[in-house]
Amino acid sequence: MADVRDLRIAIIGAGMGGLGTALAFAKKGFKNIDVFETASNLGFVGAGIQMPPNVVRVLHRLGCWEDIFAEATNVKGTSIRQGSTNAELSHVEMPDIEEKYGFPHCTGHRSSLAGGLFNGCKKEKAIKFHFSTALVRVESFEGKPRVTLKPRDGDEYALEVDILLASDGIKSVTRTQMLAQIGTESQEEDTGQAAYRIMLKRSEMEHDPELLELLDCDTVVRWVGERRHIIAYPVSNKQIYNLSTAHPDTHFAAATNATYTTRGSKSAMLQMYHDFCPLVHRMLNLVPDGEVCEWKLRVHRPLPTWVLGSVALLGDACHPTLPHLSQGAAMAIEDGAVLAEVVSRIPPDRIHDPEAVTKTLKVYELLRKPHCSALVDLATHSGRILHLGEGKAKEERDREFRQNGKTGSVPDKWASPDVQKMIYSHDCVQEAIDKYDELFASL
Numbered sequence: 438m439a440d441v442r443d444l445r446i447a448i449i450g451a452g453m454g455g456l457g458t459a460l461a462f463a464k465k466g467f468k469n470i471d472v473f474e475t476a477s478n479l480g481f482v483g484a485g486i487q488m489p490p491n492v493v494r495v496l497h498r499l500g501c502w503e504d505i506f507a508e509a510t511n512v513k514g515t516s517i518r519q520g521s522t523n524a525e526l527s528h529v530e531m532p533d534i535e536e537k538y539g540f541p542h543c544t545g546h547r548s549s550l551a552g553g554l555f556n557g558c559k560k561e562k563a564i565k566f567h568f569s570t571a572l573v574r575v576e577s578f579e580g581k582p583r584v585t586l587k588p589r590d591g592d593e594y595a596l597e598v599d600i601l602l603a604s605d606g607i608k609s610v611t612r613t614q615m616l617a618q619i620g621t622e623s624q625e626e627d628t629g630q631a632a633y634r635i636m637l638k639r640s641e642m643e644h645d646p647e648l649l650e651l652l653d654c655d656t657v658v659r660w661v662g663e664r665r666h667i668i669a670y671p672v673s674n675k676q677i678y679n680l681s682t683a684h685p686d687t688h689f690a691a692a693t694n695a696t697y698t699t700r701g702s703k704s705a706m707l708q709m710y711h712d713f714c715p716l717v718h719r720m721l722n723l724v725p726d727g728e729v730c731e732w733k734l735r736v737h738r739p740l741p742t743w744v745l746g747s748v749a750l751l752g753d754a755c756h757p758t759l760p761h762l763s764q765g766a767a768m769a770i771e772d773g774a775v776l777a778e779v780v781s782r783i784p785p786d787r788i789h790d791p792e793a794v795t796k797t798l799k800v801y802e803l804l805r806k807p808h809c810s811a812l813v814d815l816a817t818h819s820g821r822i823l824h825l826g827e828g829k830a831k832e833e834r835d836r837e838f839r840q841n842g843k844t845g846s847v848p849d850k851w852a853s854p855d856v857q858k859m860i861y862s863h864d865c866v867q868e869a870i871d872k873y874d875e876l877f878a879s880l
């Protein structure tokens with residue numbers, strides 16, 4: 438009888454989603470996994486990332502969590518402060534996250550998370566990486582998908598696979614072509630927001646006791662102001678303090694949709710946060726001139742489908758999100774784990790039946806789309822509340838903050854115990870195991 442693990446799996450993109458997907462398929466015993474990546478190496482931006490328990494659960498199962506955890510900060514609480522005064526609006530303790538959800542909430546360096554996944558992949562004979570190789574076109578989605586690939590220094594070539602998984606990010610070529618096939622246009626949405634990403638070294642902060650205290654604690658701090666905020670936490674064994682901002686986009690407004698990053702100006706950054714407190718300014722002032730980088734925050738209209746034929750989208754390719762809930766990469770890695778689980782469950786006598794493959798990918802979409810869409814909406818909603826200006830709505834928000842989550846909820850949805858419970862207790866792989874047969878039969 439045919440063995441599902443012989444199916445040829447092609448993955449486009451070696452971001453968090455692509456790496457997680459490759460490792461998840463290898464751990465399920467798949468033998469032919471090819472990953473195609475435009476860039477010549479992993480090349481992750483110098484920035485931190487939050488790793489909530491729902492993704493730690495997946496990383497743990499993939500066998501790569503231990504090394505990532507070795508450098509991570511195990512978060513024990515969050516402090517939400519008025520940006521202008523540094524006065525604390527709320528302090529939500531999170532001492533028992535691991536007890537409640539089985540896994541900790543951590544922060545880390547992006548290269549640590551990507552490196553952990555990549556090292557895990559490198560141990561798997563089944564995974565082959567093809568760096569400097571871009572997907573040019575999907576020639577056919579149905580049956581056995583055919584694609585055209587282009588190595589940076591070589592000629593285009595064609596490839597046929599059994600399943601194509603596109604983790605090619607917010608600018609996904611696969612998404613554009615999939616939507617064109619069904620007569621719809623790919624529509625990215627301007628969020629009107631941009632972000633600075635900053636990493637400060639211990640050596641730059643250690644002369645200042647207040648800054649050192651931030652670096653040495655296990656707390657995520659969010660400073661909020663009208664239409665802006667800064668979120669910050671220690672990473673890399675507390676050798677680096679990571680700051681990520683969100684503010685109105687003024688520099689990308691005239692740029693094309695393809696522009697996502699730009700070298701920022703330090704004076705513009707200081708001006709953007711001019712009314713924030715001296716503590717924040719002491720940190721922003723540490724950023725070297727010429728090293729300010731600004732990101733445009735783009736999302737996408739909800740898609741009519743994530744699946745066509747034997748091709749599925751995952752991660753930012755199908756559910757890009759504002760970062761305010763810290764779930765974007767987590768969702769992408771979860772997608773890959775769910776895909777590996779459901780594909781491994783294709784009925785053995787239907788492995789080479791295209792209809793069964795499409796249905797299985799549709800089961801993935803049914804499992805993931807409502808959950809991810811809810812989180813994307815919640816991130817947008819949370820940003821709106823965090824960025825309120827003076828007025829009644831802000832007064833009400835601050836009153837809710839002062840209750841410190843005692844009601845089970847705070848306006849910063851990332852830190853809100855009710856939202857944490859909903860997201861962190863969700864075991865996406867277990868759900869796939871429990872529901873695959875029923876959903877497959879329903880299609």
Ligand SMILES: Cc1cc2nc3c(=O)[nH]c(=O)nc-3n(C[C@H](O)[C@H](O)[C@H](O)COP(=O)(O)OP(=O)(O)OC[C@H]3O[C@@H](n4cnc5c(N)ncnc54)[C@H](O)[C@@H]3O)c2cc1C
Binds near residue numbers: 632769
């Ligand atoms: C400021 C900010 C803070 C964030 N903080 C967090 C956080 O704390 N926690 C969290 O979970 N998430 C966070 N996120 C979100 C997270 O970074 C993304 O959701 C996640 O990285 C998406 O992963 P991905 O693999 O889907 O896409 P990407 O990481 O974009 O990877 C796509 C890959 O595909 C490659 N590619 C693209 N086109 C092609 C092609 N045609 N052929 C071959 N390769 C191709 C690209 O080169 C890239 O390597 C944050 C995002 C931002 C902007």
